[in-house]
Amino acid sequence: MISEAEAVVMEVLWRSAPRSAEEILAEVGRAQQWQEGTVKSLLNRLLKKKAVKAERDGRRYLYSPLLPREKYVHQSSKSLLDRLFGGRVAPLVAHFSEQRKLTKKDIAELRQLLEELDDEQP
Amino acid sequence: MISEAEAVVMEVLWRSAPRSAEEILAEVGRAQQWQEGTVKSLLNRLLKKKAVKAERDGRRYLYSPLLPREKYVHQSSKSLLDRLFGGRVAPLVAHFSEQRKLTKKDIAELRQLLEELDDEQP
DNA sequence: GCTCATCGATTACACATGTAAACATGATGT
């Protein structure tokens, strides 16, 4: 699958695409301390993995995601959930609850969510 | 940190410890197709990482976890949550909800959980 | 005491990953 460093590049493209390597570097170079070559390498690996595509734009390429963020998020979350929580969501939430890591906002949103589920499935 | 293959060994020890390498192999060997040497290597890496300890028992060693499962679970979950959901729990649950991956049991438990939170914080 | 079976420790090796330098090539200014 796609690695953590690669995912950083993907996040940039998911926010907005197509983008040139230079633009990607500009956006990510600050947070990560990456050189140009690093971003180029990552882009090439992503191309090889068919996670992004590149279209020529004059001298350079513009990159766009092929792998949808939704899919990546789902794969990652499901894998974690399966490995650590027997594939079930409630135990995960319970875990964060025990760690007091639920914000008031989380709680409000969860409540909201559950209500909506009620409405949907009468 | 501790890798996925290593975590498989840890799970065995978290279920019950101390255990000999042989016992660990017996328990994981079926599911994973691991040879003896593989388990030994993983145990050694875990020792080096201070994730387990070993106490002599005659000719062999008995291994026990040093890293608590709670800690491992928390690190892994938090890292995923931060990277993919802005560090917040509700969006993760929403994600699974959209994917229709909330079981009835999940929903019931979440509801329960929220009620308990109400009681706790008056 | 010598030999063999058992364990753990060491070493191996291919592939992934993070990080980047070196190289190639085509566009550009002069």
Next chain:
DNA sequence: ACATCATGTTTACATGTGTAATCGATGAGC
């Protein structure tokens, strides 16, 4: 047309990981 610059491609290299074979020590049976 030529040198230079900007871009992408190839190669590099250390470290981590999955998977194991081999080496070495140590206790057990003869």
